[in-house]
Amino acid sequence: MTRTVAPVVSRAPASPTPAAPRRTPAPGSPNILVVVTDDQPKQTEWATPQTLDWLGEHGVTFERAHANTPLCAPSRASIMSGRYAHNHGVLDTRHPERLDQNTTVQRQLHEAGYRTGLFGKYLNYWRTGVNPPHFDEWLLQEPVRYYNGHYNDNGTVRNIPGYNTTVIKNQTLAFMERSGATSARGSRMSPRARRTS
DSSP, rough: OOOOOOOOSSSSSSOOOOOOOOOOOTOOOOOOEEEEOOOOOOGGGGGOOOHHHHHHHHHHHOOOOSSSSSSSHHHHHHHHHHHHHHHHOOOOSOOOOGGGGGGGHHHHHHHHEEEEEEOOOOOOOTTTOOOTTOOOOEEEEEESSEEEEEETTTTTTEEEEEEEHHHHHHHHHHHHHHHHTTSSSEEEEESSSSSSO
């Protein structure tokens, strides 16, 4: 059997289709916090044992988890879409527009009534002036500056003084406080450095 495959790649960020009406989350829906870090090879485990222990005790651990690609942006796109890189199309660190924003976990959570937030890095080379779809709140930085960075803060591009991971941590915690106990929330914190202060 012969198969012909013709890849189609858009140059502009994928325009999300209008979301379905937002529902109220079911009572008892869990809160979701995903922390994605950069540059965490196996040999750096020694640096964060207390953090890993705390997260394991208060969250979920995966004994057989692995990244399906060693590249940052394709791996992040896989987390957001639940698909392998060859299926979602983000195959390198320079083409975030290849991810179909209509098929992401954040869209599903948003439509299920979750308050969604994104703080830190979305996908490499995501333009600072472009708002990420399906998030209620966000703080994005691209390119990274570790001190006194240039951020997209809920649609307003501005400079925020301070150390990058501290700024991101504080915005994440503020989002969680604002969301309160009355609504389910899904948040992703993606600092550039290995630790937050």
